[in-house]
Amino acid sequence: MSVRDQRDKRSEAQGRAEGLNIGWTVFSYMLSGMAAYGGIGWLLGRAVHVPMLFPIGMLVGIAISVGFVIWRYGRHGTTAQTQDMETGMSAAASRRASHRRRTPREETSR
Amino acid sequence: MTGAIAAPAGGCHLGSGCGFPAPGLQDFNWKPFFTIGSFGFTKPMLLAIISALVVIAFFWVAFRKPKLIPGRTQSLGEMAILAVRDQILRPSLGKKGDSYLPLLVSLFFFIYLMNVMELIPIFQFPVTSRIGFVWPLVFIVYFLYLYLGFKHQGAWGYLKNMIPPGVPAPVLIILIPVELLRFFVFQPFTLGVRLFGNMFAGHLLLTIFTIASWYLLALSVGLLYAAGSFALAIFVFLLETLVTLLQAFIFTTLTATYIAASVEPAH
Numbered sequence: 001m002s003v004r005d006q007r008d009k010r011s012e013a014q015g016r017a018e019g020l021n022i023g024w025t026v027f028s029y030m031l032s033g034m035a036a037y038g039g040i041g042w043l044l045g046r047a048v049h050v051p052m053l054f055p056i057g058m059l060v061g062i063a064i065s066v067g068f069v070i071w072r073y074g075r076h077g078t079t080a081q082t083q084d085m086e087t088g089m090s091a092a093a094s095r096r097a098s099h100r101r102r103t104p105r106e107e108t109s110r
Numbered sequence: 111m112t113g114a115i116a117a118p119a120g121g122c123h124l125g126s127g128c129g130f131p132a133p134g135l136q137d138f139n140w141k142p143f144f145t146i147g148s149f150g151f152t153k154p155m156l157l158a159i160i161s162a163l164v165v166i167a168f169f170w171v172a173f174r175k176p177k178l179i180p181g182r183t184q185s186l187g188e189m190a191i192l193a194v195r196d197q198i199l200r201p202s203l204g205k206k207g208d209s210y211l212p213l214l215v216s217l218f219f220f221i222y223l224m225n226v227m228e229l230i231p232i233f234q235f236p237v238t239s240r241i242g243f244v245w246p247l248v249f250i251v252y253f254l255y256l257y258l259g260f261k262h263q264g265a266w267g268y269l270k271n272m273i274p275p276g277v278p279a280p281v282l283i284i285l286i287p288v289e290l291l292r293f294f295v296f297q298p299f300t301l302g303v304r305l306f307g308n309m310f311a312g313h314l315l316l317t318i319f320t321i322a323s324w325y326l327l328a329l330s331v332g333l334l335y336a337a338g339s340f341a342l343a344i345f346v347f348l349l350e351t352l353v354t355l356l357q358a359f360i361f362t363t364l365t366a367t368y369i370a371a372s373v374e375p376a377h
C-alpha cells in the first residue's frame with residue numbers, strides 16, 4: 001500500500017470518527033437542552049404554581065439547543081456542502097482531493 | 111428464538127386457535143440456572159463470562175510466545191490489534207494514544223462477542239440487550255475520561271475547556287446548564303443506551319420473524335406468509351451481523367474520542 005493510500009485511509013477513518021462524535025454530541029445537546037430547561041421550568045412552576053412552565057421550559061431548552069447546534073456545527077456543514085457542490089465529490093473524497101491539491105510549499109507556508 | 115417462547119410457539123399454528131405468541135420483554139428474562147441466596151446465575155451472565163474468556167484465551171494464545179515470523183494465530187491477533195489501532199485509536203488519539211490500545215482492543219472484542227452471541231446457535235441471545243451489562247462498561251469509560259481530564263487539564267481547566275470557544279458571555283450563561291448536563295449525564299447515557307437499544311431491538315425483530323415463520327407454517331395461504339416472514343428473518347439476521355460489529359465499533363470509537371478530549375483540550 002502506498003503512502004498516499006495510507007494517508008487517504010487515515011483521513012477517511014479520522015472523518016468517520018469526527019462524524020460519529022459530532023452526531024452523538026448534537027443528539028446529547030438536544031436531550032440536555034430539553035432536560036436542563038425543562039427541569040428549571042418544572043422547579044419554577046412548582047414555586048409559583050404555574051405547571052405550564054414545565055413544557056414551556058422544555059420548548060425553550062430545545063430552541064436553545066437547536067440554535068447552539070446551528071451556530072456551532074451549521075456553518076462548518078454549510079462550507080463543506082458548498083465545496084462538495086462545487087466539486088461534485090463526496091465529503092471524504094473532497095477532503096482527500098483538497099489535501100492532495102496542497103503543494104509542499106503551501107503546506108510549509110501555512 | 112429463545113427457550114421461553116419456543117415452547118408455546120411449538121404447538122401454535124395459524125388456525126389452531128391459540129393466537130400468535132408475540133415476543134416481548136418476557137423473552138429477555140431468563141430463569142436462573144442456579145441460585146445462591148438471592149443471586150441467580152442466568153444465561154446472559156454465562157454468555158458474558160464466555161465472551162470474556164474467549165477474548166482472554168485468544169489473545170493469550172496469539173501472544174503467549176510471540177515470534178518474529180508470526181504463526182497463524184499470532185497473525186490473526188496482530189491483524190485484530192492493527193485494525194483497532196488504525197481504524198479506532200489513531201484517528202482520534204494519534205500515535206501518542208497507543209498506551210490506550212489494550213483498553214480499546216479489549217473493549218471492542220468483548221462488546222463484539224457479547225453482541226454476536228445473538229447469532230450463534232444455542233447461545234442466541236445478545237448479552238448487551240440487558241442494560242445491566244452495558245452500564246459497567248459505560249462507567250469504566252466515564253470514570254476513565256473524567257480522571258484523565260482532571261489529571262491532564264486540572265479541575266478548572268477541564269471545566270473551562272468544556273465550554274466551546276468564541277461563545278459570547280450572555281449566551282454562555284444560558285448554555286452552562288445545557289453543557290454541564292450534556293457532559294456529565296447525557297454523553298455517558300447515550301453511549302450506553304445506543305448499544306443496548308440497538309441490540310434489544312435487533313433481537314426482538316429476529317424473534318418476531320422467526321416465531322411468525324413457524325406460526326404461519328400451515329398447508330394453506332399461511333405458507334406464503336411463512337415464506338415471507340422467513341425471508342425477513344434471514345434479512346434481519348444478515349443485518350444483525352453488521353449491526354453487532356457496528357455497535358462495538360461505535361462504542362469503542364466514541365470512547366477513543368472522549369479520551370482524546372480529556373487528554374487534550376477541544377480544538
